[in-house]
Amino acid sequence: MTAEQSKERVARLAFLSIFVALGVMGLKFVAWRLTGSVALYSDAMESIVNVIASLAAFWAVQVSHKPADNDHQHGHHKAEYVSAVLEGVLIVVASILILNEVYRSWGEPLSLEQPWAGLGVNAAAAGVNAFWALLLIRVGRSARSPALVADGRHIMTDVVTSLGVLAGLVGAVLTGWTILDPILAIIVALNILWQGWHVIGSSVNGLMDRAVEPDEHMRIRDIISVNAKGALEVHDLKTRIAGRATFIEFHLVVEATMSVGESHVICDRIEDALRSEIPSVRVIIHVEPDDEAKLPLGTAAVPFA
Numbered sequence: 508m509t510a511e512q513s514k515e516r517v518a519r520l521a522f523l524s525i526f527v528a529l530g531v532m533g534l535k536f537v538a539w540r541l542t543g544s545v546a547l548y549s550d551a552m553e554s555i556v557n558v559i560a561s562l563a564a565f566w567a568v569q570v571s572h573k574p575a576d577n578d579h580q581h582g583h584h585k586a587e588y589v590s591a592v593l594e595g596v597l598i599v600v601a602s603i604l605i606l607n608e609v610y611r612s613w614g615e616p617l618s619l620e621q622p623w624a625g626l627g628v629n630a631a632a633a634g635v636n637a638f639w640a641l642l643l644i645r646v647g648r649s650a651r652s653p654a655l656v657a658d659g660r661h662i663m664t665d666v667v668t669s670l671g672v673l674a675g676l677v678g679a680v681l682t683g684w685t686i687l688d689p690i691l692a693i694i695v696a697l698n699i700l701w702q703g704w705h706v707i708g709s710s711v712n713g714l715m716d717r718a719v720e721p722d723e724h725m726r727i728r729d730i731i732s733v734n735a736k737g738a739l740e741v742h743d744l745k746t747r748i749a750g751r752a753t754f755i756e757f758h759l760v761v762e763a764t765m766s767v768g769e770s771h772v773i774c775d776r777i778e779d780a781l782r783s784e785i786p787s788v789r790v791i792i793h794v795e796p797d798d799e800a801k802l803p804l805g806t807a808a809v810p811f812a
Contacts, residue, residue, distance in 0.1 A: 517650045520643060521568040524561040524658060527639050532558055534632035542625035546672045546691040550629065553665050553699055556601045560594040564658045592711065594657055598703030602696040622680045626673055633669035636662050664702040668695050716747040727755060727781070734780040735759065737773045740800045755781060756791040763796035770794045 532554035539547040567589060640662035647655030672691050679687035718724065724746060731741055740760040747754045759777075761770045778790045 516646060517652050517655060518565075518568050520646055520655060521561070521565040521658075524639070524643065525558070525565060527635065528554065528557040528561040531632045531636055534628050534635075538625040538629035538632070540625075541621045541628065542676075544622075544625065544676060545689050546676060546695060547625060547629060549691075549695045550665075550669055550672050552601050552604055553598075553668065553695075554632075556594070556597045557662060557665060559597055560658055560661060563593050564655065568652065568655070588711075592707055594661060595703045595705075595707030598661065598699055599707075602700040602703065606693065606696045622676065626676060626680075629669060630673055633666050633673070636669070637666045640666060661702065664698065668698055671695070671698075716749070719746045719748060719753060727785070730780050730784055731757065731777055734777045735773060736776075737761070737765075737769070739797055740802055742801050752787045752789060753785055754789045754791075755785075756793075758793045758795050758799070760795050760797060760800045763798065 532551065535547065535551035535554045538544075539551045640659045643655050643659030643662065646652070647657075647659055672695060675687055675691040675694075678684070679691075719727070724744075727746065728741075728744065731744070735741060738759050738761050742758050742760070744755070744757040746756075759770070759774065761773070774792045774794065777792065781788050781790055
């Protein structure tokens with residue numbers, strides 16, 4: 508799949524997520540109205556966050572794919588992290604609203620109305636969410652889209668929450684223990700709060716120019732070393748991730764007598780190899796003479812210092 512095709516697929520999924528979230532939200536509020544369950548109310552409240560998060564993710568995907576300009580010369584990739592941070596904040600707000608509803612209903616838990624119909628509707632909503640969450644996570648990872656991955660993970664948390672609520676409410680209906688309803692709502696709220704904290708932490712980490720994973724770092728070293736024939740050494744390799752883009756910077760040591768044209772050929776070969784292996788990569792190479800080498804000269808392979 509080309510970069511343009513990947514871009515279009517991410518944008519399409521982000522747009523469709525809005526309508527999926529709206530549909531699921533409608534189903535969950537129907538389930539709440541049928542039963543009067545505070546636990547199903549909490550599940551429905553989280554679906555409002557899903558709608559807002561889907562809108563934010565769609566905005567972020569559109570902005571992140573804009574080309575670089577004079578004001579943003581390295582591109583707009585980090586817009587997706589902004590969306591993910593907003594989603595985390597909204598998740599925390601939803602958990603507070605749920606806990607407030609639990610507080611109001613704790614003293615007099617209500618018996619459930621039309622429980623089986625409501626549970627059936629909520630189960631259908633959970634099934635739709637599960638399918639969509641898995642799709643978003645899979646495509647988001649392959650396309651290096653933090654916004655899609657964050658949206659998918661949040662929806663998957665919603666699925667787990669829904670399954671727990673369904674199981675607990677079935678027990679409440681069968682045993683008549685109405686206190687299980689607000690207890691389940693508290694568990695839902697705490698679970699949502701933990702997920703919101705995780706989403707915020709992961710997104711802030713991305714905004715802080717996190718380096719690639721160690722195994723990816725070693726793969727980049729191997730690609731550079733294999734394609735650096737004619738150079739003497741590579742050192743000070745640095746990487747950072749911004750959304751789907753990977754930035755790579757390093758120093759390439761060549762013989763002091765080598766011409767600019769010859770060293771440029773080596774740089775082009777390395778850059779072409781990295782671009783063929785790593786999607787949306789940006790490479791900066793600083794060429795240095797041999798007196799800047801950090802290792803003894805004469806090794807067979809191009810070494811890293």
